Amino acid sequence: MQAYRAALLHCLADPREVGIERSYQYFEDGLLLVENGRIARIGAAAELLPGLPAGIGVVEYHDALIVPGFVDTHIHYPQLDVIASYGSQLLEWLETYTFPAEARFADPAHARAQARLFLAELLRNGTTTALVFATVHPQSVDAFFEEAQRLGLRMIAGKVLMDRNAPDELRDSAASGYVESCALIERWHGKGRLHYAVTPRFAPTSTPGQLDLAGRLLREYPGLYLHTHLSENRAEIDWVKELFPERRHYLDVYDHHRLLGERSVFAHGVHLCDDECRRLGESGSAVAFCPTSNLFLGSGLFDLARLEGHGVRVGLGTDVGGGTSFSQLQSLNEAYKVLQLQGQKLDPFKALYLATLGGARALYLDERIGNLQPGKDADFVVLDCKATPLLARRLEQARSLAERLFALMILGDDRAVRETFAAGRPVHRRDA
Structure with a gap:
Protein backbone atom coordinates (compact mmCIF):
# COMPACT_ATOMS: atom_id res chain seq x y z
CA MET A 1 0.00 0.00 0.00
CA GLN A 2 1.12 3.54 -0.78
CA ALA A 3 -0.53 6.84 0.18
CA TYR A 4 -0.51 10.14 -1.73
CA ARG A 5 -1.44 13.43 -0.09
CA ALA A 6 -2.61 16.48 -2.05
CA ALA A 7 -5.80 18.18 -3.13
CA LEU A 8 -8.00 15.52 -4.79
CA LEU A 9 -10.71 16.05 -7.40
CA HIS A 10 -12.71 13.54 -9.44
CA CYS A 11 -16.09 13.21 -11.11
CA LEU A 12 -18.89 11.04 -9.75
CA ALA A 13 -21.40 11.54 -12.59
CA ASP A 14 -22.24 13.64 -15.63
CA PRO A 15 -23.14 17.20 -14.51
CA ARG A 16 -25.81 17.23 -17.22
CA GLU A 17 -27.60 14.38 -15.44
CA VAL A 18 -27.15 15.20 -11.75
CA GLY A 19 -26.23 18.90 -11.63
CA ILE A 20 -22.83 20.45 -10.98
CA GLU A 21 -22.75 20.16 -7.20
CA ARG A 22 -23.50 16.42 -7.15
CA SER A 23 -21.20 15.60 -10.06
CA TYR A 24 -17.83 15.73 -8.30
CA GLN A 25 -15.96 15.09 -5.06
CA TYR A 26 -13.18 17.34 -3.80
CA PHE A 27 -10.80 17.20 -0.85
CA GLU A 28 -8.69 20.31 -0.27
CA ASP A 29 -6.26 18.21 1.77
CA GLY A 30 -6.90 14.67 0.62
CA LEU A 31 -5.34 11.26 0.87
CA LEU A 32 -5.35 8.65 -1.89
CA LEU A 33 -4.48 5.09 -0.87
CA VAL A 34 -3.31 2.66 -3.54
CA GLU A 35 -2.91 -1.08 -3.08
CA ASN A 36 -2.01 -3.71 -5.70
CA GLY A 37 -2.57 -1.30 -8.57
CA ARG A 38 -6.05 -0.21 -7.47
CA ILE A 39 -7.58 2.62 -5.47
CA ALA A 40 -8.02 1.39 -1.89
CA ARG A 41 -9.46 4.49 -0.20
CA ILE A 42 -9.93 8.19 -0.82
CA GLY A 43 -10.84 10.89 1.68
CA ALA A 44 -9.74 13.78 3.85
CA ALA A 45 -6.18 13.39 5.09
CA ALA A 46 -7.16 14.33 8.64
CA GLU A 47 -9.60 11.41 8.73
CA LEU A 48 -7.51 8.74 7.01
CA LEU A 49 -4.00 9.41 8.30
CA PRO A 50 -4.63 8.24 11.92
CA GLY A 51 -5.87 4.87 10.69
CA LEU A 52 -3.03 4.09 8.31
CA PRO A 53 -1.19 0.82 9.05
CA ALA A 54 2.31 1.24 10.41
CA GLY A 55 5.00 1.54 7.79
CA ILE A 56 2.81 2.91 5.00
CA GLY A 57 4.69 5.57 3.08
CA VAL A 58 2.95 8.90 2.44
CA VAL A 59 4.06 10.96 -0.55
CA GLU A 60 3.09 14.59 -0.06
CA TYR A 61 2.59 17.01 -2.94
CA HIS A 62 2.44 20.74 -2.26
CA ASP A 63 0.59 23.11 -4.59
CA ALA A 64 -0.74 20.13 -6.49
CA LEU A 65 -4.04 18.61 -7.56
CA ILE A 66 -4.53 14.88 -8.12
CA VAL A 67 -7.12 13.97 -10.77
CA PRO A 68 -7.89 10.72 -12.62
CA GLY A 69 -5.77 9.85 -15.64
CA PHE A 70 -7.06 11.49 -18.80
CA VAL A 71 -8.88 9.40 -21.42
CA ASP A 72 -8.33 10.08 -25.13
CA THR A 73 -11.11 8.58 -27.25
CA HIS A 74 -9.48 9.19 -30.65
CA ILE A 75 -5.81 9.50 -31.65
CA SER A 327 -2.70 17.59 -23.95
CA GLN A 328 -6.31 17.03 -22.94
CA LEU A 329 -6.08 20.30 -21.02
CA GLN A 330 -5.43 22.02 -24.34
CA SER A 331 -8.23 20.01 -25.96
CA LEU A 332 -10.58 21.40 -23.31
CA ASN A 333 -9.25 24.90 -23.97
CA GLU A 334 -10.29 24.55 -27.62
CA ALA A 335 -13.54 22.74 -26.75
CA TYR A 336 -14.58 25.71 -24.64
CA LYS A 337 -14.07 28.03 -27.62
CA VAL A 338 -15.85 25.71 -30.06
CA LEU A 339 -18.92 25.67 -27.85
CA GLN A 340 -18.74 29.41 -27.15
CA LEU A 341 -19.00 30.05 -30.89
CA GLN A 342 -22.32 28.18 -30.86
CA GLY A 343 -23.74 29.87 -27.77
CA GLN A 344 -23.06 26.82 -25.58
CA LYS A 345 -21.18 26.87 -22.28
CA LEU A 346 -18.59 24.33 -21.15
CA ASP A 347 -18.59 24.37 -17.37
CA PRO A 348 -15.17 23.41 -15.94
CA PHE A 349 -16.63 20.42 -14.08
CA LYS A 350 -18.27 19.20 -17.29
CA ALA A 351 -14.91 19.65 -18.98
CA LEU A 352 -13.20 17.46 -16.37
CA TYR A 353 -15.96 14.90 -16.85
CA LEU A 354 -15.38 14.75 -20.63
CA ALA A 355 -11.63 14.22 -20.15
CA THR A 356 -11.98 11.51 -17.48
CA LEU A 357 -15.20 9.72 -16.50
CA GLY A 358 -17.05 10.76 -19.67
CA GLY A 359 -14.30 9.28 -21.83
CA ALA A 360 -14.32 6.10 -19.74
CA ARG A 361 -18.10 5.89 -20.11
CA ALA A 362 -17.85 6.38 -23.89
CA LEU A 363 -15.49 3.39 -23.95
CA TYR A 364 -17.62 1.30 -21.55
CA LEU A 365 -14.67 1.26 -19.15
CA ASP A 366 -16.20 3.37 -16.38
CA GLU A 367 -16.27 0.39 -13.99
CA ARG A 368 -12.47 0.25 -14.23
CA ILE A 369 -11.21 3.79 -14.87
CA GLY A 370 -12.40 7.40 -15.04
CA ASN A 371 -12.42 8.45 -11.40
CA LEU A 372 -10.79 7.69 -8.06
CA GLN A 373 -13.46 5.47 -6.55
CA PRO A 374 -12.16 2.54 -4.44
CA GLY A 375 -11.71 -0.62 -6.47
CA LYS A 376 -10.85 1.12 -9.73
CA ASP A 377 -7.48 1.02 -11.45
CA ALA A 378 -5.05 3.47 -9.87
CA ASP A 379 -4.57 5.61 -12.99
CA PHE A 380 -4.09 9.19 -11.86
CA VAL A 381 -2.23 12.41 -12.57
CA VAL A 382 -0.55 14.92 -10.28
CA LEU A 383 -1.07 18.43 -11.64
CA ASP A 384 1.33 21.18 -10.61
CA CYS A 385 -0.60 24.33 -9.73
CA LYS A 386 2.60 26.40 -10.05
CA ALA A 387 3.79 24.87 -13.33
CA THR A 388 4.26 28.30 -14.91
CA PRO A 389 4.43 31.79 -13.36
CA LEU A 390 1.25 32.84 -15.14
CA LEU A 391 -0.70 29.78 -14.00
CA ALA A 392 0.53 30.21 -10.42
CA ARG A 393 -0.50 33.87 -10.36
CA ARG A 394 -3.91 33.17 -11.87
CA LEU A 395 -4.64 30.39 -9.37
CA GLU A 396 -3.66 32.66 -6.50
CA GLN A 397 -6.43 35.03 -7.58
CA ALA A 398 -9.06 32.32 -8.00
CA ARG A 399 -12.04 32.66 -5.67
CA SER A 400 -13.49 29.17 -6.10
CA LEU A 401 -12.67 25.63 -7.13
CA ALA A 402 -14.49 26.21 -10.43
CA GLU A 403 -12.24 29.19 -11.19
CA ARG A 404 -9.12 27.16 -10.38
CA LEU A 405 -10.22 24.30 -12.58
CA PHE A 406 -11.10 26.62 -15.45
CA ALA A 407 -7.71 28.35 -15.25
CA LEU A 408 -5.98 24.96 -15.36
CA MET A 409 -7.81 23.95 -18.52
CA ILE A 410 -7.14 27.27 -20.27
CA LEU A 411 -3.53 27.85 -19.18
CA GLY A 412 -2.44 24.26 -18.54
CA ASP A 413 -0.56 21.92 -20.85
CA ASP A 414 2.13 19.23 -20.52
CA ARG A 415 4.12 21.46 -18.16
CA ALA A 416 1.33 21.13 -15.58
CA VAL A 417 1.69 17.33 -15.44
CA ARG A 418 4.08 16.63 -12.59
CA GLU A 419 3.59 12.85 -12.41
CA THR A 420 1.49 10.21 -14.14
CA PHE A 421 0.58 6.86 -12.58
CA ALA A 422 -0.81 3.75 -14.29
CA ALA A 423 -2.13 0.88 -12.16
CA GLY A 424 -0.39 2.48 -9.19
CA ARG A 425 3.02 2.66 -10.84
CA PRO A 426 4.78 5.93 -11.77
CA VAL A 427 5.12 5.97 -15.56
CA HIS A 428 6.10 9.61 -15.99
CA ARG A 429 7.93 12.09 -13.74
CA ARG A 430 8.38 15.54 -15.19
CA ASP A 431 11.43 16.40 -13.12
CA ALA A 432 13.15 13.00 -13.20
Whole structure:
Protein backbone atom coordinates (compact mmCIF):
# COMPACT_ATOMS: atom_id res chain seq x y z
CA MET A 1 0.00 0.00 0.00
CA GLN A 2 1.12 3.54 -0.78
CA ALA A 3 -0.53 6.84 0.18
CA TYR A 4 -0.51 10.14 -1.73
CA ARG A 5 -1.44 13.43 -0.09
CA ALA A 6 -2.61 16.48 -2.05
CA ALA A 7 -5.80 18.18 -3.13
CA LEU A 8 -8.00 15.52 -4.79
CA LEU A 9 -10.71 16.05 -7.40
CA HIS A 10 -12.71 13.54 -9.44
CA CYS A 11 -16.09 13.21 -11.11
CA LEU A 12 -18.89 11.04 -9.75
CA ALA A 13 -21.40 11.54 -12.59
CA ASP A 14 -22.24 13.64 -15.63
CA PRO A 15 -23.14 17.20 -14.51
CA ARG A 16 -25.81 17.23 -17.22
CA GLU A 17 -27.60 14.38 -15.44
CA VAL A 18 -27.15 15.20 -11.75
CA GLY A 19 -26.23 18.90 -11.63
CA ILE A 20 -22.83 20.45 -10.98
CA GLU A 21 -22.75 20.16 -7.20
CA ARG A 22 -23.50 16.42 -7.15
CA SER A 23 -21.20 15.60 -10.06
CA TYR A 24 -17.83 15.73 -8.30
CA GLN A 25 -15.96 15.09 -5.06
CA TYR A 26 -13.18 17.34 -3.80
CA PHE A 27 -10.80 17.20 -0.85
CA GLU A 28 -8.69 20.31 -0.27
CA ASP A 29 -6.26 18.21 1.77
CA GLY A 30 -6.90 14.67 0.62
CA LEU A 31 -5.34 11.26 0.87
CA LEU A 32 -5.35 8.65 -1.89
CA LEU A 33 -4.48 5.09 -0.87
CA VAL A 34 -3.31 2.66 -3.54
CA GLU A 35 -2.91 -1.08 -3.08
CA ASN A 36 -2.01 -3.71 -5.70
CA GLY A 37 -2.57 -1.30 -8.57
CA ARG A 38 -6.05 -0.21 -7.47
CA ILE A 39 -7.58 2.62 -5.47
CA ALA A 40 -8.02 1.39 -1.89
CA ARG A 41 -9.46 4.49 -0.20
CA ILE A 42 -9.93 8.19 -0.82
CA GLY A 43 -10.84 10.89 1.68
CA ALA A 44 -9.74 13.78 3.85
CA ALA A 45 -6.18 13.39 5.09
CA ALA A 46 -7.16 14.33 8.64
CA GLU A 47 -9.60 11.41 8.73
CA LEU A 48 -7.51 8.74 7.01
CA LEU A 49 -4.00 9.41 8.30
CA PRO A 50 -4.63 8.24 11.92
CA GLY A 51 -5.87 4.87 10.69
CA LEU A 52 -3.03 4.09 8.31
CA PRO A 53 -1.19 0.82 9.05
CA ALA A 54 2.31 1.24 10.41
CA GLY A 55 5.00 1.54 7.79
CA ILE A 56 2.81 2.91 5.00
CA GLY A 57 4.69 5.57 3.08
CA VAL A 58 2.95 8.90 2.44
CA VAL A 59 4.06 10.96 -0.55
CA GLU A 60 3.09 14.59 -0.06
CA TYR A 61 2.59 17.01 -2.94
CA HIS A 62 2.44 20.74 -2.26
CA ASP A 63 0.59 23.11 -4.59
CA ALA A 64 -0.74 20.13 -6.49
CA LEU A 65 -4.04 18.61 -7.56
CA ILE A 66 -4.53 14.88 -8.12
CA VAL A 67 -7.12 13.97 -10.77
CA PRO A 68 -7.89 10.72 -12.62
CA GLY A 69 -5.77 9.85 -15.64
CA PHE A 70 -7.06 11.49 -18.80
CA VAL A 71 -8.88 9.40 -21.42
CA ASP A 72 -8.33 10.08 -25.13
CA THR A 73 -11.11 8.58 -27.25
CA HIS A 74 -9.48 9.19 -30.65
CA ILE A 75 -5.81 9.50 -31.65
CA HIS A 76 -3.44 8.21 -34.38
CA TYR A 77 -0.07 6.95 -33.18
CA PRO A 78 1.45 6.77 -36.71
CA GLN A 79 0.83 10.49 -37.15
CA LEU A 80 3.23 11.57 -34.41
CA ASP A 81 5.69 12.93 -36.99
CA VAL A 82 3.12 14.93 -38.99
CA ILE A 83 1.67 16.95 -36.13
CA ALA A 84 1.98 20.69 -36.85
CA SER A 85 2.33 20.16 -40.62
CA TYR A 86 0.97 23.07 -42.63
CA GLY A 87 -2.79 22.78 -42.67
CA SER A 88 -5.15 21.75 -45.42
CA GLN A 89 -8.57 20.12 -45.66
CA LEU A 90 -9.02 16.54 -44.52
CA LEU A 91 -8.68 14.62 -47.80
CA GLU A 92 -5.65 16.61 -48.93
CA TRP A 93 -4.15 16.14 -45.46
CA LEU A 94 -4.40 12.38 -45.81
CA GLU A 95 -2.69 12.32 -49.21
CA THR A 96 0.00 14.86 -48.38
CA TYR A 97 1.02 13.89 -44.86
CA THR A 98 -0.78 10.90 -43.38
CA PHE A 99 -0.36 8.21 -46.01
CA PRO A 100 3.41 8.78 -46.50
CA ALA A 101 3.93 8.70 -42.72
CA GLU A 102 1.93 5.49 -42.34
CA ALA A 103 3.82 3.73 -45.14
CA ARG A 104 6.97 3.81 -42.97
CA PHE A 105 5.33 1.44 -40.49
CA ALA A 106 6.04 -1.49 -42.79
CA ASP A 107 9.39 -1.43 -40.96
CA PRO A 108 8.95 -3.09 -37.52
CA ALA A 109 11.90 -1.16 -36.09
CA HIS A 110 10.28 2.13 -37.05
CA ALA A 111 6.98 1.00 -35.55
CA ARG A 112 8.64 0.08 -32.24
CA ALA A 113 10.49 3.40 -32.02
CA GLN A 114 7.34 5.37 -32.78
CA ALA A 115 5.28 3.40 -30.26
CA ARG A 116 7.78 4.25 -27.52
CA LEU A 117 7.81 7.94 -28.42
CA PHE A 118 4.03 8.11 -28.77
CA LEU A 119 3.22 6.48 -25.44
CA ALA A 120 5.85 8.57 -23.66
CA GLU A 121 4.19 11.69 -25.05
CA LEU A 122 0.74 10.54 -23.94
CA LEU A 123 2.00 9.91 -20.40
CA ARG A 124 3.86 13.22 -20.34
CA ASN A 125 0.48 14.84 -20.90
CA GLY A 126 -1.32 12.77 -18.27
CA THR A 127 -3.24 10.47 -20.64
CA THR A 128 -3.39 6.93 -19.28
CA THR A 129 -5.98 5.36 -21.62
CA ALA A 130 -6.48 5.99 -25.33
CA LEU A 131 -8.37 4.58 -28.31
CA VAL A 132 -5.65 4.45 -30.94
CA PHE A 133 -5.36 4.05 -34.69
CA ALA A 134 -2.36 2.01 -35.85
CA THR A 135 -1.72 1.40 -39.59
CA VAL A 136 -2.67 -1.30 -42.05
CA HIS A 137 0.49 -3.22 -41.05
CA PRO A 138 0.01 -5.90 -38.34
CA GLN A 139 3.49 -5.12 -37.03
CA SER A 140 2.32 -1.61 -36.13
CA VAL A 141 -0.25 -3.13 -33.76
CA ASP A 142 2.25 -5.57 -32.27
CA ALA A 143 4.71 -2.75 -31.60
CA PHE A 144 2.08 -0.59 -29.94
CA PHE A 145 0.70 -3.33 -27.68
CA GLU A 146 4.17 -4.57 -26.71
CA GLU A 147 5.12 -1.15 -25.41
CA ALA A 148 1.73 -0.53 -23.75
CA GLN A 149 1.97 -3.89 -22.00
CA ARG A 150 5.50 -3.14 -20.80
CA LEU A 151 4.21 0.05 -19.19
CA GLY A 152 1.10 -1.62 -17.73
CA LEU A 153 -1.31 0.70 -19.54
CA ARG A 154 -4.97 0.25 -20.37
CA MET A 155 -4.98 0.87 -24.11
CA ILE A 156 -7.21 0.09 -27.09
CA ALA A 157 -5.90 -0.22 -30.65
CA GLY A 158 -6.31 -2.09 -33.90
CA LYS A 159 -5.02 -2.68 -37.41
CA VAL A 160 -6.43 -0.31 -40.01
CA LEU A 161 -8.68 -1.93 -42.63
CA MET A 162 -8.31 -0.18 -45.98
CA ASP A 163 -8.80 -2.04 -49.27
CA ARG A 164 -9.49 0.81 -51.70
CA ASN A 165 -8.89 4.52 -52.38
CA ALA A 166 -5.45 4.47 -50.76
CA PRO A 167 -1.85 4.02 -51.96
CA ASP A 168 -0.96 0.47 -53.01
CA GLU A 169 1.46 0.01 -50.11
CA LEU A 170 -1.29 0.86 -47.61
CA ARG A 171 -4.03 -1.37 -48.94
CA ASP A 172 -4.98 -4.78 -47.67
CA SER A 173 -7.82 -6.90 -49.06
CA ALA A 174 -11.10 -7.76 -47.41
CA ALA A 175 -9.83 -11.32 -46.86
CA SER A 176 -6.31 -10.46 -45.67
CA GLY A 177 -7.60 -7.72 -43.39
CA TYR A 178 -9.96 -10.20 -41.76
CA VAL A 179 -7.31 -12.91 -41.33
CA GLU A 180 -4.68 -10.51 -39.97
CA SER A 181 -7.22 -8.96 -37.58
CA CYS A 182 -8.20 -12.39 -36.25
CA ALA A 183 -4.56 -13.18 -35.48
CA LEU A 184 -4.04 -9.85 -33.70
CA ILE A 185 -7.25 -10.21 -31.71
CA GLU A 186 -6.27 -13.65 -30.48
CA ARG A 187 -2.78 -12.42 -29.62
CA TRP A 188 -3.69 -9.22 -27.78
CA HIS A 189 -7.35 -8.71 -26.87
CA GLY A 190 -7.83 -9.07 -23.13
CA LYS A 191 -4.13 -9.59 -22.49
CA GLY A 192 -3.33 -7.63 -19.33
CA ARG A 193 -5.03 -4.25 -19.70
CA LEU A 194 -5.20 -4.30 -23.49
CA HIS A 195 -8.28 -4.24 -25.74
CA TYR A 196 -8.66 -4.62 -29.50
CA ALA A 197 -10.57 -2.31 -31.86
CA VAL A 198 -11.74 -3.32 -35.32
CA THR A 199 -10.58 -0.29 -37.31
CA PRO A 200 -11.84 0.49 -40.80
CA ARG A 201 -10.30 3.90 -41.52
CA PHE A 202 -13.55 5.34 -42.86
CA ALA A 203 -16.23 4.27 -45.31
CA PRO A 204 -14.53 5.58 -48.48
CA THR A 205 -11.43 3.39 -47.98
CA SER A 206 -13.27 0.11 -47.37
CA THR A 207 -15.34 -1.84 -49.86
CA PRO A 208 -18.75 -3.13 -48.77
CA GLY A 209 -17.16 -6.57 -48.55
CA GLN A 210 -14.55 -5.36 -46.10
CA LEU A 211 -17.17 -3.57 -43.99
CA ASP A 212 -19.17 -6.80 -43.88
CA LEU A 213 -16.15 -8.66 -42.55
CA ALA A 214 -15.53 -5.93 -39.99
CA GLY A 215 -19.04 -6.55 -38.69
CA ARG A 216 -18.34 -10.28 -38.68
CA LEU A 217 -15.28 -9.74 -36.46
CA LEU A 218 -17.41 -7.87 -33.93
CA ARG A 219 -19.88 -10.76 -33.79
CA GLU A 220 -17.24 -13.49 -33.61
CA TYR A 221 -15.18 -11.90 -30.83
CA PRO A 222 -17.40 -10.45 -28.06
CA GLY A 223 -16.09 -7.36 -26.30
CA LEU A 224 -14.21 -5.85 -29.24
CA TYR A 225 -14.37 -2.16 -30.08
CA LEU A 226 -15.24 -0.58 -33.42
CA HIS A 227 -13.18 2.54 -34.17
CA THR A 228 -13.63 4.64 -37.30
CA HIS A 229 -14.39 8.14 -38.61
CA LEU A 230 -17.75 9.75 -39.30
CA SER A 231 -18.85 13.05 -40.88
CA GLU A 232 -15.70 15.01 -40.16
CA ASN A 233 -15.60 17.04 -43.36
CA ARG A 234 -18.22 18.08 -45.94
CA ALA A 235 -16.14 16.88 -48.91
CA GLU A 236 -15.78 13.52 -47.16
CA ILE A 237 -19.58 13.31 -46.75
CA ASP A 238 -20.10 14.08 -50.44
CA TRP A 239 -17.62 11.34 -51.32
CA VAL A 240 -19.52 8.84 -49.21
CA LYS A 241 -22.73 9.77 -51.03
CA GLU A 242 -21.03 9.04 -54.36
CA LEU A 243 -19.65 5.69 -53.20
CA PHE A 244 -22.81 4.53 -51.40
CA PRO A 245 -25.70 6.17 -53.30
CA GLU A 246 -28.17 3.60 -51.95
CA ARG A 247 -27.66 4.76 -48.33
CA ARG A 248 -29.67 7.58 -46.74
CA HIS A 249 -26.69 9.16 -45.01
CA TYR A 250 -23.14 8.48 -43.83
CA LEU A 251 -24.06 6.63 -40.63
CA ASP A 252 -26.43 4.40 -42.57
CA VAL A 253 -23.40 2.88 -44.32
CA TYR A 254 -22.03 1.64 -40.99
CA ASP A 255 -25.48 0.67 -39.74
CA HIS A 256 -26.13 -1.44 -42.84
CA HIS A 257 -22.92 -3.40 -42.16
CA ARG A 258 -23.84 -3.92 -38.49
CA LEU A 259 -21.10 -1.73 -37.09
CA LEU A 260 -23.20 0.27 -34.61
CA GLY A 261 -23.48 -0.76 -30.99
CA GLU A 262 -21.88 -0.62 -27.60
CA ARG A 263 -18.13 -0.04 -27.87
CA SER A 264 -18.51 1.51 -31.33
CA VAL A 265 -16.71 4.86 -31.33
CA PHE A 266 -17.06 7.27 -34.25
CA ALA A 267 -14.52 10.08 -34.40
CA HIS A 268 -15.66 13.66 -35.08
CA GLY A 269 -19.38 13.58 -35.95
CA VAL A 270 -19.28 17.27 -36.87
CA HIS A 271 -21.97 17.22 -39.56
CA LEU A 272 -24.74 14.86 -38.42
CA CYS A 273 -28.46 14.99 -39.11
CA ASP A 274 -31.05 14.36 -36.41
CA ASP A 275 -31.65 10.81 -37.64
CA GLU A 276 -27.95 10.00 -37.30
CA CYS A 277 -27.82 11.47 -33.79
CA ARG A 278 -30.90 9.52 -32.76
CA ARG A 279 -29.53 6.27 -34.15
CA LEU A 280 -26.20 6.76 -32.39
CA GLY A 281 -27.98 7.30 -29.10
CA GLU A 282 -30.26 4.29 -29.52
CA SER A 283 -27.39 1.97 -30.41
CA GLY A 284 -25.21 2.91 -27.42
CA SER A 285 -22.44 4.10 -29.73
CA ALA A 286 -20.11 6.96 -28.81
CA VAL A 287 -18.68 9.97 -30.63
CA ALA A 288 -15.22 11.43 -30.03
CA PHE A 289 -15.17 15.24 -29.82
CA CYS A 290 -11.84 16.36 -31.33
CA PRO A 291 -11.77 20.17 -31.12
CA THR A 292 -8.15 20.92 -32.02
CA SER A 293 -8.17 18.91 -35.25
CA ASN A 294 -11.64 20.10 -36.29
CA LEU A 295 -10.43 23.68 -36.01
CA PHE A 296 -7.00 23.05 -37.52
CA LEU A 297 -8.38 21.26 -40.60
CA GLY A 298 -11.34 23.63 -40.91
CA SER A 299 -13.85 20.81 -40.53
CA GLY A 300 -16.47 22.64 -38.47
CA LEU A 301 -17.92 23.04 -34.98
CA PHE A 302 -19.02 20.06 -32.87
CA ASP A 303 -22.54 20.42 -31.44
CA LEU A 304 -22.23 18.83 -28.00
CA ALA A 305 -25.70 19.77 -26.80
CA ARG A 306 -27.37 18.25 -29.84
CA LEU A 307 -25.63 14.88 -29.52
CA GLU A 308 -26.14 14.65 -25.78
CA GLY A 309 -29.77 15.60 -26.29
CA HIS A 310 -30.12 12.36 -28.26
CA GLY A 311 -28.39 10.36 -25.52
CA VAL A 312 -25.10 9.92 -27.38
CA ARG A 313 -22.06 9.08 -25.28
CA VAL A 314 -19.34 11.67 -25.94
CA GLY A 315 -15.65 11.45 -25.15
CA LEU A 316 -12.77 13.83 -25.79
CA GLY A 317 -10.15 13.09 -28.46
CA THR A 318 -6.94 14.82 -29.45
CA ASP A 319 -6.83 13.30 -32.96
CA VAL A 320 -3.05 13.77 -33.20
CA GLY A 321 -1.63 14.43 -35.78
CA GLY A 322 -4.51 16.40 -37.36
CA GLY A 323 -4.97 17.53 -33.77
CA THR A 324 -2.43 20.02 -32.52
CA SER A 325 -1.68 18.82 -28.98
CA PHE A 326 -1.45 15.62 -26.96
CA SER A 327 -2.70 17.59 -23.95
CA GLN A 328 -6.31 17.03 -22.94
CA LEU A 329 -6.08 20.30 -21.02
CA GLN A 330 -5.43 22.02 -24.34
CA SER A 331 -8.23 20.01 -25.96
CA LEU A 332 -10.58 21.40 -23.31
CA ASN A 333 -9.25 24.90 -23.97
CA GLU A 334 -10.29 24.55 -27.62
CA ALA A 335 -13.54 22.74 -26.75
CA TYR A 336 -14.58 25.71 -24.64
CA LYS A 337 -14.07 28.03 -27.62
CA VAL A 338 -15.85 25.71 -30.06
CA LEU A 339 -18.92 25.67 -27.85
CA GLN A 340 -18.74 29.41 -27.15
CA LEU A 341 -19.00 30.05 -30.89
CA GLN A 342 -22.32 28.18 -30.86
CA GLY A 343 -23.74 29.87 -27.77
CA GLN A 344 -23.06 26.82 -25.58
CA LYS A 345 -21.18 26.87 -22.28
CA LEU A 346 -18.59 24.33 -21.15
CA ASP A 347 -18.59 24.37 -17.37
CA PRO A 348 -15.17 23.41 -15.94
CA PHE A 349 -16.63 20.42 -14.08
CA LYS A 350 -18.27 19.20 -17.29
CA ALA A 351 -14.91 19.65 -18.98
CA LEU A 352 -13.20 17.46 -16.37
CA TYR A 353 -15.96 14.90 -16.85
CA LEU A 354 -15.38 14.75 -20.63
CA ALA A 355 -11.63 14.22 -20.15
CA THR A 356 -11.98 11.51 -17.48
CA LEU A 357 -15.20 9.72 -16.50
CA GLY A 358 -17.05 10.76 -19.67
CA GLY A 359 -14.30 9.28 -21.83
CA ALA A 360 -14.32 6.10 -19.74
CA ARG A 361 -18.10 5.89 -20.11
CA ALA A 362 -17.85 6.38 -23.89
CA LEU A 363 -15.49 3.39 -23.95
CA TYR A 364 -17.62 1.30 -21.55
CA LEU A 365 -14.67 1.26 -19.15
CA ASP A 366 -16.20 3.37 -16.38
CA GLU A 367 -16.27 0.39 -13.99
CA ARG A 368 -12.47 0.25 -14.23
CA ILE A 369 -11.21 3.79 -14.87
CA GLY A 370 -12.40 7.40 -15.04
CA ASN A 371 -12.42 8.45 -11.40
CA LEU A 372 -10.79 7.69 -8.06
CA GLN A 373 -13.46 5.47 -6.55
CA PRO A 374 -12.16 2.54 -4.44
CA GLY A 375 -11.71 -0.62 -6.47
CA LYS A 376 -10.85 1.12 -9.73
CA ASP A 377 -7.48 1.02 -11.45
CA ALA A 378 -5.05 3.47 -9.87
CA ASP A 379 -4.57 5.61 -12.99
CA PHE A 380 -4.09 9.19 -11.86
CA VAL A 381 -2.23 12.41 -12.57
CA VAL A 382 -0.55 14.92 -10.28
CA LEU A 383 -1.07 18.43 -11.64
CA ASP A 384 1.33 21.18 -10.61
CA CYS A 385 -0.60 24.33 -9.73
CA LYS A 386 2.60 26.40 -10.05
CA ALA A 387 3.79 24.87 -13.33
CA THR A 388 4.26 28.30 -14.91
CA PRO A 389 4.43 31.79 -13.36
CA LEU A 390 1.25 32.84 -15.14
CA LEU A 391 -0.70 29.78 -14.00
CA ALA A 392 0.53 30.21 -10.42
CA ARG A 393 -0.50 33.87 -10.36
CA ARG A 394 -3.91 33.17 -11.87
CA LEU A 395 -4.64 30.39 -9.37
CA GLU A 396 -3.66 32.66 -6.50
CA GLN A 397 -6.43 35.03 -7.58
CA ALA A 398 -9.06 32.32 -8.00
CA ARG A 399 -12.04 32.66 -5.67
CA SER A 400 -13.49 29.17 -6.10
CA LEU A 401 -12.67 25.63 -7.13
CA ALA A 402 -14.49 26.21 -10.43
CA GLU A 403 -12.24 29.19 -11.19
CA ARG A 404 -9.12 27.16 -10.38
CA LEU A 405 -10.22 24.30 -12.58
CA PHE A 406 -11.10 26.62 -15.45
CA ALA A 407 -7.71 28.35 -15.25
CA LEU A 408 -5.98 24.96 -15.36
CA MET A 409 -7.81 23.95 -18.52
CA ILE A 410 -7.14 27.27 -20.27
CA LEU A 411 -3.53 27.85 -19.18
CA GLY A 412 -2.44 24.26 -18.54
CA ASP A 413 -0.56 21.92 -20.85
CA ASP A 414 2.13 19.23 -20.52
CA ARG A 415 4.12 21.46 -18.16
CA ALA A 416 1.33 21.13 -15.58
CA VAL A 417 1.69 17.33 -15.44
CA ARG A 418 4.08 16.63 -12.59
CA GLU A 419 3.59 12.85 -12.41
CA THR A 420 1.49 10.21 -14.14
CA PHE A 421 0.58 6.86 -12.58
CA ALA A 422 -0.81 3.75 -14.29
CA ALA A 423 -2.13 0.88 -12.16
CA GLY A 424 -0.39 2.48 -9.19
CA ARG A 425 3.02 2.66 -10.84
CA PRO A 426 4.78 5.93 -11.77
CA VAL A 427 5.12 5.97 -15.56
CA HIS A 428 6.10 9.61 -15.99
CA ARG A 429 7.93 12.09 -13.74
CA ARG A 430 8.38 15.54 -15.19
CA ASP A 431 11.43 16.40 -13.12
CA ALA A 432 13.15 13.00 -13.20
